[in-house]
Amino acid sequence: MLGKILKRTLLGILVSASLSAASVAAPVGWDEAGKEWLSQQSEHFSVHxxxxxxxxxxxxxDVAERVRQEQLPFFQSAPEARTEIVLVDDFDFSNGWATPLPFAQIRLFMSPPEDGGDLATSDDWLHLLIRHEYAHIMHMELANGAPKILQKVFGRQAFFFPHALTPSLLLEGLAVYLETNEELGYGRLQSSQYAMKMRMEVASGELKDLEQVAVASREWPLGYQYLYGAYFIQYLSETYGEEKVQAFLTGYSRRIIPYFLINRTAQQSFGKDFNTLWLDFQAYLESEFTPQLTLLQQQLIVGKDIGEEVGKDLKQTPYLQVVTHSASGLLVNRNNGEDRPKISSLDPQQSEWTSLTASKDISAMSSHPQSGLAVSRLIHYADGRSYNDLFLFNHGQWxxxxxxxxxxxxxWMPDGRQLVASRKVAGVSELWLVDAQSPEQEPVRIWRGDSDTVLGAFDISPTGTELVAAMKRPRQGWNLEKLNMDSKTWLPVTDTKAAESSPSYLPDGRIMFSADYDGVFDIYVLDESRGQLxxxxxxxxxxxxPVWxxxxxxxxxAYDTNGYQLRYLAQPQALSTQNIQHxxxxYDYPPVxxxxxxxxxxEPYSPWSTLRPHNWLPLVYIDDARTLIGALTFGSDALGRHSYQLTATWDFDNELADANLVYQYDNRWMAALSSSHDFDKMTVDGRSDYRITRDDYFLLQRNHIVTAFEDQLSLHAGGxxxxESLVSQPDFASMIAFRESNETLAGLALTFDNREAYLNVPGVGWGHxxxxxxxxxxxxxxxxxxxxYQAQWKGTWDLPGRTTLTARLGAGYADDDAKTFRLGGKDLFEESRLFGRDTQVLRGYxxxxxxxxxxxxxxLVLETWLGRVERNWSLYPVGLGDLSGSVFIDSGAAWDSGENHNQLTGVGTEFTFEAKLGYNLTLPVTLGYAHGLDNDQGKDEVYLTVSGGLW
Incomplete structure (x- = not known):
């Protein structure tokens, strides 16, 4: 039994590690009527x-071929096969990703970034995105010597891509470094946003150690592996020259043993290992930012923290809050990463917060005295798309x-009847009028840009005759423009190199906004009639x-050392005045x-060229009962719709075959086929041998046949x-009966799931x-x-802090000739299966x-967050993430018709720590203790479980 558990554990870890880089290959959204997928090729790329x-x-x-030509001198080699690029318009946010597994592929989200963010300092969204993602491909594809030979033998396995197994600070840092063009002034290393973040890291007095950045996950500032990594690569290039960075890349591309030789390669390239280089880098950051911090400290004029004045529980948060003014008080969508988000109102007279309603994924709000609160919410649909839509909250109802x-x-328009809303479809910005009082009327489009023009945040004038917006025109940065609501024509307000964002009208008609005129974001007010800033x-x-x-x-x-802080100035004064013309x-960037x-x-898209196997990995397992030799392969097509994993082994001692195949078509169809053998040691009268049984398992499941309520309610079918059958058993054990069984089920399932996860809460944060x-x-x-027939309900409530309470009720009924249900053990995975579920957990039995x-x-489970280590062991591939603990009570009974219920109860506690393996793989490891309260059947047990998955 121990051998079986060990074999499955090791195999699971191996598979998780091999598939970790490919796990991001999420399928594109389901097909829509009349929209066919097409493919087109250039010399080095295919785009779908x-x-x-x-x-x-x-x-x-065109852009990808240009980027390849520009980056080739730095990397000195490029992928031999075409890189597969998939262009999607499935999301209302900006992103992209790249992976070398199971083939070199890039996913591009067409939605350009809004103004003011990290990604805003660019000449063109797709250009910036391709520069970044293709740098990943060029970087991770670097392999020479033994790794290259092993790739030719075993194909595209993660362990034979040395640079794919380096810390993300090196991967992301190099990509940000290469996306940046210092001469032209675009890329994140040229942005005031990145300078702001690193300046405040220095100001905190606690620059992060290499061991922290190597496994960056949830700590502030979010995504700090990008930030530190980019500045680190820049430091290495400035101090040692780009040729030394290239020497490191070339040297590490030859390493056959990943992880353990990274410091030795750095020593050979830079004359110092990464631990020493990082200490030098920290000193470099101090020298770079301290003079600016000293000057800013002398000039400091800031508002008061609202949390200190009126709200004891309004803390610094890891997210920018969505805020709007209203007639009854300031409205804030309070989202701190550890409690259920909610919209609250600050009454300026009573100086206290009033909670209005719980919220979810709010991205914008606007209030009108009579018509209520209009919000935009991001909704994640079952078809793989994430779209924003408008909701109205009035008189306590949505x-x-x-x-x-x-x-x-x-x-809101001033009359409270219509809303002005913006959207981006296929990367093109639009403005629409929405009738809030007659939502059945179709919205009316009032403006549509082109693919090179990006609309950011906007506001409506007090008279409703004009609109001011942050706008990015072709080959320029972000400026302010005004739209005449009658003529639908735009007029420029500013024409600067600053990143001007979040414009809003003051009651007197002046325009208030945030800008980085001197490299630091501050609040400015423009009197357009006089040109006075x-x-x-x-x-x-x-x-x-800013909000008035x-x-x-x-x-x-305010961006602070520990998060975003809501501040106010009751009577702001002009600290300086100048003419906007100054x-x-x-920018006048060159053409993309x-x-x-x-x-x-x-031509029409075909999955076959990418779906074929691109890799295989040998599997070997030997114990006293068997000798297993086999192979593993996995793959997917470019669109991520078809994905599969296949393992097959042959037992040479017993001439038996084991196989496992999992196939999935997007998130709707799943088929799993498994044939395996178990070896149970039997001892009778001092004689020992193995009984061999065979377990054949097949699952076919169709998900999301019908959906409703934002796809939280779904109908599924499965078979x-x-x-279980007997293969062989010892002659001396023939009296010990083994019952063969063949259960074949087909059914329907209805599920409802509105659970939410929060950044700093273990597991589920709230929901049912x-x-x-x-x-x-x-x-x-x-x-x-x-x-x-079976049913289960799980409800999780958000308690103060980072603590949750979860209750579960389960019940099942089977006809007397059906297979029985089993109660006992601790296999939560079996309990969570939708179809073919026959096991219920009862720890302590x-x-x-x-x-x-x-x-x-x-x-009943009470779970709480205990701490955050978020550190690696030097640059060895082992680290720790979050720690959490729980106490539980399990109770239940299984019986047949006419029998009495014998209710059994177990209690226990669990401690979970996140093991960080290979920098990027997170394995929650749980150490548990359970005590069965029944005197006859209960027991004390200590157990250790490992569940794989990326956070």
Whole structure:
């Protein structure tokens, strides 16, 4: 039994490590009517896109070939095969990713970033994104010597891509470094946002150690592996020269043993290992930012923290808060990463917060005295898309105004009848009018840009005659412009090299916004009629997203050493005044496409060229009962719709074959086929040998047949074959009966799931899960007959701090000729299966301590976050993440018709720590103790479980 557990554990770790880099290959959204997927090729790239995006796809190929040509001298080699690029318009946020497994592939989100963020300092969104993601491909593909030979033998396995197994600070740092063009002034290392973040890291007095950045996960500032990594690569290049960085890349590309030789390679390239280099780097950061910090400290003029003045529980948060003014007080969507988000109102007269309603994924808010609160929410749909839509909150009730319309920002017109909303479709910005009082009326488009023009945040003037917005025009940075609501024409307000963002009108008609005119984001006010620019704040970090709240004054969000802080100035004063003309200046970036490249004609997409196996890995397992030798392979197509994993082994001692195949088509179809053998040692009268049994398992499942309520409610269908048969057993054990069984079930399941996860809360933070499953044995040949019905409910409540309380109720009924349910053990995975579920957990008792055709179970779990280590052991591939603990009560009974219920109860506690393996793989490891309270069947047990997965 121990050998079986060990074998499965080691195999699971091996598979998790091998698939970790490929796990990001999420499928594209389900097909929509009339939208066919097409493919087009250039010399070094293939791009896959939905019909209608031909112009963007052609641009991607032109830009990608240019980027490859520019980056080739740095890396000195490039992938031999074409890199597969998939262009998607499935999300209302900006992102992208790249991986070398199972082939070199890049996913590009067409949605350009809003103004003011990290990604805003760029000449063109797709250009920046391709520069970053293709740098990853070029970097991770570097392999020479033994790794290259092993790739030719075993194909594309993660362990033979040395640079894919380096800390993300090196991967992301190099990509940010290479996306940046210092001469032209674009890329994150040229942005005031990155300078702000690193300046405040120095100001904190606690620059992060290499051991922290190597496994960066949830600590502030979020994504700090990008920040530190980019500045680290820049430091190495400035101090030792780019040729030394290239020497490190070339040297490490030859390492056959990943992880353990990274410091030796650094020593050979730079004359110092990374631990020593990091200490030098920290001193470099201090010298770079301390003079600016000293000057800013002398000039500091900041507002008061609202949390200190009126709200004891308003802390610094890891997220920018969504804030708007209202007639009744300041409205804040309070999201701190550890409690359920909620919209609260600050009454300036009473100086206290009033909670209005719980919220979820709010991205914009606008309030009107009579018409209520309009918000934009991001909704994650079952089809793989994430779209924003508009909702109205009035008189304590929510009303949905639009469905799948993708409106990301919203402002009320002064009359309170109409809303102005912005969206981005296929990367093109639009403005629409939405009738809030008659939502059945179709929205009306009032403006549409082009693919090179990006609309950011905007506001409506007090008269409703004009709109001011942050706008990025082709080959320029972010400026302010005004739209005449009658003529629908734009007029420039500013034309500078600053990143001007979050504009809003003051009651007197002046325009308030955030800008980085001197490299630090502060709040400015522009009197357009006189061209007069006033500065209202002097922050050490930065002042962002200003709002004018009557009775409070200027409210803004300050970037501080530990998070974003909501601050206010009751009576802001002009700290300096100048004419806006003194800030004028243009970027005039060179064209993104310098020349078009030769391309094939678009043709219908086919998955076969990428779906074939690109790798294999030998598997060997030997113990006293068997000698298993086999192989593992996995793959997917470019769109991520078809994915599979196959393992097959042959037992040479017993001439038996084991196999496991998992196939998935997007998130709707899943098939799993497994045939394995168990070896149970039997001892009778001093004689010992093994009984060999075979377990054949097949699952076919169709998910999301029908969905409702933002796809939280879903109907599923599935079929399960579970067959146990005897292969052989010792002659002396023939009297010990083994019952062969063949259960074949088909059924339907209805699920509801609105659970939410929060950054700093272990597991589920809040929400409910419910499933109701009905299955029958009568559709296919089976050893059993009749029906099986089951239901379970899990409810999680958010308690103060980082603590949750979860309750679970489960119940099942089976006809008397159906297979019995089993109660006992600690296999939570088996308990969570939707179809073919026959096990209920009861810790503190043996597996199958009770069997029956009826069961009822109850569970109560109190779980809390205990601490955050978030450190690696030097640069060895072992580290720790978060620590959490829980106490639980399990209770339940299984019985047959006519029998009495024998309720069993177990209590216990668990301690979970996140093991960080290979820098990027997170394995929650749980040490538990359970005590069964029943005197006869209960027991004390200590157990250790490992569950794989990336956070």
């Amino acid at each position: 896109f939905v019909d209608g995006h031909q112009q963007s796809a052609a641009k991607v190929l 009303q949905q105004l639009t469905e799948r319309q993708r409106f990301r920002n919203v402002r 006033e500065r209202w704040t002097r922050e050490l970090g930065g002042a962002l997203r 709240q009557p009775g409070v004054g200027l409210v803004y969000q 800030q004028q200046g243009r 496409i310098e020349q078009t490249v030769e391309k094939s004609e678009p 399960v074959l579970d067959k 899960y419910l499933d109701v499953v009905a299955e029958t044995n009568d559709l296919f040949d089976s050893d059993y007959e009749g029906q099986k 043996d597996d199958s301590t009770q069997r029956g055709h009826r069961y009822a179970t109850q569970r």
